[in-house]
Amino acid sequence: MTMTPRSSHSPNSRAGGRPGRRTGISEATVARLPVYLRVLTSLAESGVSTVSSEVLANAAGVGPAKLRKDLSHLGSYGTRGVGYDVEFLVYQISRALGLTQHYSVVIVGVGNLGQALAGYAGFGTRGFRVVGLLDADRARVGSLIAGIEVRHSDELETIISEHDVSIGVIATPAGAAQDVCDRLVGAGVTSVLNFAPVVLSVPDDVDVRKVDLSIELQILAFHEQRKSLVEQEAVG
């Protein structure tokens, strides 16, 4: 066979290699920061100005020690004996996550899922702006979804370079996903959020995150099965 035996077997790999060596923030922590951020935002709206690690941790569904360790990676915000200043912490987490910058996003595939994503509140707020809704089906082109006009996939490269898009969301059928991904990457996108049930292959300097409904269901099925096995054993 002609294919290189050693293609790419790094999991979430990005350019450098080791996670978090530069920033000191580990992958696991990064995955939890958005949760803290949401809880904090909600607290701020409720007029709370200070939280303890215990309260915040409970609201976020983690242990207090983990929370404190996570936050300590950003710096020593927080006052001993008192807690954390909500607004200040919101700002610090936002900054750590890079949400003080603005990112342009294109969504490719305007089926039910694509429409749901386009309308999703989380996209509009917090530094993300959907600058393109693309679909291969000309019947859908021209319609307005969440105030954005659907354009044809042919315009993918144009839109990406016009708006300096760095994040692409793939909500196409499985068959089209790799092609779309290649075009996104070719046009300069460096982060991809993939909803299609396929494993995408990309260069090392591109990040891919996968959201896969059927995988989540299957994981739940595993635990369901385990529960019923335990039940049977308890009976016997």
Added chain:
Amino acid sequence: MTMTPRSSHSPNSRAGGRPGRRTGISEATVARLPVYLRVLTSLAESGVSTVSSEVLANAAGVGPAKLRKDLSHLGSYGTRGVGYDVEFLVYQISRALGLTQHYSVVIVGVGNLGQALAGYAGFGTRGFRVVGLLDADRARVGSLIAGIEVRHSDELETIISEHDVSIGVIATPAGAAQDVCDRLVGAGVTSVLNFAPVVLSVPDDVDVRKVDLSIELQILAFHEQRKSLVEQEAVG
């Protein structure tokens, strides 16, 4: 305050405590098995009857050693010097995940996302059957989505007990999610897949998995930021 200081701070907790002690399959492995399963199914459809760990691992986007260790937890299927029999492995993984049983699923919330989920192919196949589509909005009740009639949320308990539903999918707005979750759990559901951007609290014997679009985006933003920092440094 009257609330118990120690509420629930276990991460994905289920009844027993330690993960995988009974089955010997670790959480990380379980999360990858569905990926292998999909790749294998696709290979089987292409007429491939045998794969090596290297080929399968590349197709699944993991390293070969990890793949072999994962599979070794299910048993010693696979032949040294040859590889794995595709069909046999499909069966074994399906069995390990509990997909040889059938699960009834209800989807609550029939907005764009709920509709996308209802139509999603992964739900119909592989042991899952959507037996209920529920919405609180009477304007939507009665319409047909993916061949299933939308019923009113009031019927939640009825449908769950009639069909012995064990898995509930929450695709409602954030505000309604915890109430819906409580009702699902109250009616006997033991696994929940949550798409609403809130942290659900449930009894220890109920599994919750969360899918959160805005969290995924924020994680990508973090890596984007890190990339641009590295760039700057390279220039300076």
Added chain:
DNA sequence: ACGCGCTTGTGAAGATGTGCACAAAACGGT
């Protein structure tokens, strides 16, 4: 029948993530 090349399965080492327990620090009341 035998040896050679290939690929699995796995022990052991290393990396990453988690939880405990306590010292350090800040506030408030006296």
Added chain:
DNA sequence: ACCGTTTTGTGCACATCTTCACAAGCGCGT
């Protein structure tokens, strides 16, 4: 000014996950 209470920040031990490296096993050609 000081002491007690509260809560952070973190060193350390433990658990989990990943990766390496290689022995054990299998099939094929001779």
